[in-house]
Amino acid sequence: MNIRSLTRGDGVVIVAAVLLFVASFLSTWSCDGSACAGVELPMAWDNGALVMGVYLAGVIGAALIVVARMLPNPLKVAGIDLGQAGIVISVFAAWSALGAIFDPGGSLDSGSAGPDAGAGLILGLIAALILAGAAVATPLVPALKGALIGAPKPQTPQPYGGQPQGGYGYPGAQQQPYGAQPGQPQSYGGQPFDAQQAQAQQAPQPQQQAQQPQAPSQGGEFAPFWFAVPVARPLYGEDGAPTPIAELAPGNWYLAVEQRGAALIAQTQEGRRGVLQDTTGIQRG
Secondary structure: OOHHHOEHHHHHHHHHHHHHHHHOOOEOEEOOOHHHOOOOOOEHHHOHHHHHHHHHHHHHHHHHHHHHHHOOOOOEEOOEEHHHHHHHHHHHHHHHHHHHHHOOOHHHOOOOOOOEEOHHHHHHHHHHHHHHHHHHHOOOOHHHHOEOOOOOOOOOOOOOOOOOOOOOOOOOOOOOOOOOOOOOOOOEOOEOHHHHHHHHHHOOOHHHHHHHHHOOOOOOOOOOEEEEOOOOEEEEOOOOOOOEEEEEOOOOOEEEEEEEOOEEEEEOOOOOEEEEOOOOOOEEO
16 A cells, blocks of 8 residues: 555545544534433434444545555455445435434424434534545546645665765775865875876876766767656556556656657566656656
């Protein structure tokens, strides 16, 4: 599971599910006056149909939506996608909460005025409506498709054979002699700096001559770079098969190793390579 694949809409779903769970412990009825003194008002857990049809249904629907988003590949049970099942259950919970708010007393009403809706039903209805709205709108609204947790910047890889930057105690770092001032040119082997510069100008420079052929002759060559996708996008095989071999999830960094027209050859963390056809809106590291 990848928590960085969660979207902003999933964050709204999680918050609404938490509110729905908290509302299940509040009273479902409201009562004013002296007749209600000493009366223990019921909560959702005292009504099995209410707690199963509204509160637990909403929490279960939110859990299915979040779990399906974090999985690398869509998971289906009996041919039903978990994310779609979570959306349907969330809408059902909101519909049940709407019915409960209109008739909080249920079968206890005997022709006379029944009890009014309590804080548990009111907060439960609000949370269920937010949950269902976020579940339905996340695939449709671009603002809700954004990553909930931003991807960290990738560390710049050092070139092959490159040495780390010199520091105190590093053998390749130039150490300051005792008593020397920072910023002053240092001597090597007891020779003054001017003498070293004169010898360097007279001596041949084979290393620079050997490095010159290694410089790139063309400035338009493709250089590999790290990138992240704004939304989940399929990665197709290099053989041109129409079936995706993997899915690039938001919040992860991938390495672009080659460019083919408008498409990129991307490499995943597992070392799999494929063609990313849709490169719009990618974030370069």
